[in-house]
Amino acid sequence: xxxxxxxxxxxxxxxxxxxxxxxxxxxxxxxxxxxxxxxxxxxxxxxxxxxxxxxxxxxxxxxxxxxxxxxxxxxxxxxxxxxxxxxxxxxxxxxxxxxxxxxxxxxxxxxxxxxxxxxxxxxxxxxxxxxxxxxxxxxxxxxxxx
Numbered sequence: 563x564x565x566x567x568x569x570x571x572x573x574x575x576x577x578x579x580x581x582x583x584x585x586x587x588x589x590x591x592x593x594x595x596x597x598x599x600x601x602x603x604x605x606x607x608x609x610x611x612x613x614x615x616x617x618x619x620x621x622x623x624x625x626x627x628x629x630x631x632x633x634x635x636x637x638x639x640x641x642x643x644x645x646x647x648x649x650x651x652x653x654x655x656x657x658x659x660x661x662x663x664x665x666x667x668x669x670x671x672x673x674x675x676x677x678x679x680x681x682x683x684x685x686x687x688x689x690x691x692x693x694x695x696x697x698x699x700x701x702x703x704x705x706x707x708x
Contacts, residue, residue: 570675570705573655576648577678583641590634597627667704670697 655675662668666688673684674697681694688697 569651569654569658570671570701573648573651573675576644576651580641580644580648583637583644587634587637587641590630590637594627594630594634597630662704662708664704667701671701674701 659668659671659675662671670684670688670692673679673687674681679687681698684697685692685694
């Protein structure tokens with residue numbers, strides 16, 4: 563498999579991974595918010611001067627809460643790294659697509675990879691006579707040929 567085809571697949575995959583990671587971040591944030599709203603535990607303890615003073619303590623179940631906070635941080639870092647990776651890939655992908663000598667392939671690849679359209683939408687943008695599989699195969703054949 564050639565580098566160009568691999569970079570296009572990786573580019574498409576990184577885009578999807580960003581969406582998936584962003585969804586996981588939102589889910590983790592929602593879980594933390596639920597824990598903060600409903601997860602507080604209240605208790606009363608005695609202490610102080612001879613154990614006669616009473617104190618009310620309130621808090622979250624720290625083990626799970628801390629695990630979710632750590633998970634959220636890790637996912638945010640992953641998302642930041644993916645976005646940086648994507649920025650680097652964009653230049654390589656655009657350079658490759660714009661260097662295609664076949665106008666049809668260049669248009670289809672632009673719709674698919676730069677405009678981030680589905681294969682169905684790419685075929686629609688190409689005009690009548692184009693299908694999802696036809697557009698995909700056209701680009702795959704071009705890459706194999708060049």
